[in-house]
Amino acid sequence: MNPGKRRDADMKREQINLKLQEKLSKEKEALKEKLEQEKRQKQAWKEEAIRERQRRETEKKALSKLKDEASRSHFLCTVSEPKIFYLPRKLLPELDAQISNQKKQISEKIDTNQKA
DSSP, X not given: OOHHHHHHHHHHHHHHHHHHHHHHHHHHHHHHHHHHHHHHHHXXXXXXXXXXXXXXXXXXXXXXXXXXXXXXXXXXXOSSSSOOEEOOSSOOHHHHXXXXXXXXXXHHHHHHHHHO
């Protein structure tokens, strides 16, 4: 082979190799971006699942607290700390009204919580 032809063939081979390397680097970059996007999406799903779990736990705690309040609403409560719940043997009319008012307030809280 002629040295000039050899150089031309080497240059063509080198150009082809450069094109292949560019194409390969573009494919690597595209794959890398796709993997990063999938990773971000998985992370977003995990965060959403965590938020949903926390929301359900908060709702469960609130409902439990309301149920506790509802069960205590049938009793009178001391003003001092620690609060003591009691029920006298004979209720005076104002105490009966107070208990009825407590029951009404709790049922309104439960209704409001269930609507939300």
